[in-house]
Amino acid sequence: MTDVTTLAASAPSALEPADAAERALRHRKLRAAMAEQGLDAILAYAPAWRRENVRYLTDTSVGGTATFALLPLDGPATAYSTRLSDLAPLLRTGWVDDARLIALPGAEALVDAVAELGLRRIGVGHLELLPLGFDRAIREGMPGVELVSATTLLDEARMVKSAWELERMRTAAAVSDAAWNAFVEVLEPGITEYDIVAGVEAEIKRLGAEDNFMLIASGTDEVLGMTPPSRRVIQAGDMVRTELTPQTGGYWLQICRSVTVGPPSPEQRRSFELFREAADAGFAVVKPGVTAHEIAVAENDVFRRHGLGEYCSDQWTRVRGHGVGLHLDETPIIEGNHTVLPEGATFIIHPNTFTPIAGYHVFGDQVVVTATGAEYFVSTERRLFSSDEGSRR
Structure with missing residues (x-):
């Protein structure tokens, strides 16, 4: 003994x-x-x-x-x-x-x-x-x-990350990019949600990830939110959404993206453009001294301009983003929260919610507050992906 x-x-x-x-x-x-x-x-x-x-x-x-x-x-x-x-x-x-x-x-x-x-x-x-x-x-x-x-x-x-911490988070970001590539590469009609997650897990563990928090949803406009993976079989025309968060060196790094199985429909394209506009509005106000609430308001105002303000309520969505670091859902919560964001704070902005356009949609990126605004961690393109074109084309 x-x-x-x-x-x-x-x-x-x-x-x-x-x-x-x-x-x-x-x-x-x-x-x-x-x-x-x-x-x-x-x-x-x-x-x-x-x-x-x-x-x-x-x-x-x-x-x-x-x-x-x-x-x-x-x-x-x-x-x-x-x-x-x-x-x-x-x-x-x-x-x-x-x-x-x-x-x-x-x-x-x-x-x-x-x-x-x-x-x-x-x-x-x-x-x-x-x-x-x-x-x-x-x-x-x-x-x-x-x-x-x-x-x-x-x-x-x-909440405020040092240069030492940011270096670890950039390593985690590279794993997040690889995880998204694996997600898109395995996607095809007939595969199950379990199979998709298995492919992602295999890749991130190969790269040294300690853990992974991942939600997924697949379907068309009937999808109301994300869950752990299921036996559901992916079908042509689906949009597959994920919140993907590998942990490396103790730090979590999150990315939210969606991909269509086959060419996107006009409604799926319209939905993506709305969510990208909302996320971009949130990123645009990031600077030292801004509050989490101000970021949420900037995102929500986009939905209001498009006549979809009711989908900003807690009936349809939980938060417009949150801090990410040694915990995957930490201070600040980007919704109704007046926490002042200092330089060095890291969080994800994601206006994930349901709308009647194409169902639940996810899109967002983790950033660090810099003296001049927001710096993205991942290099994955900020667009609606399609399984027909692969992850990098």
Whole structure:
């Protein structure tokens, strides 16, 4: 059996200079926010489905049922996981100085570390997601320690991407381009939605993607939205829509496109031009200091000009875009949200919705806010594709 004490005591790997500079940048940013909010430490909590904050502090893909990263106002960063096999990777990246095994619900190793550091007010990322039994156990194990939510603090810290992060996202963008090419290349009448997704997954995994979030829809004007893939057989005349989001190096990069099976109909062409006009209107207002809401209004105004304003409501659509980074649906949500977008924020603009012209349509691109506007990540053409012409023609 592996010796837990030996693993926990192992020295972390030495960081490459660029990685060390990135870790130092994040620590400075978070500690400044801690000082401003009167916190002694930040404790990032990662349940199995929301690991972005622990990834931000550890640069490690973890698999435990519950994982934590602790960054005090002064002192080394440490990590804790319910999975023994997480400890070596956490130390291998070199982003934390110690990694220890914990058991639920008491998490004694974490409680003991807090007591040893003398922490009194801790901001917990995703405090709202702590299971009730676990929340009660750690509060009882930390008498006199105040736990407050630091979810917004961490969301805001992650919203502005560094040059180091943008480089990783550009790598993910290249995988997104390849994924779209694979999507179009396999498309033909008689193939199922499952087969399309399998072809995409094979290509992105070959390129080193860690994961992929993907929705798909096929059909004509009866399509009301996107779902996970089904056994539906693709037919001539269909428009096949996808929201495609591979993850590489921890970062998700999303692209929304549609392709017709055979030549597009006049209605499909008209629908695409409407959605491209709406997306372009959103991109046109992007600059440092604009709000997410202003981007949504610019998109929605296009639908209103075409007499389709009712399809901007939550009856037909959820959002006009959202942040994308270490989480695939993060701050800011581009709809009714007055978050100010600073330079370095990354998000996708996609006016995805149903209209009676050609059913549900998807189109959009992820961008980063620059000093002069918006920079696209992917190089895939911004047009309505057809299976007859292939992905690059």
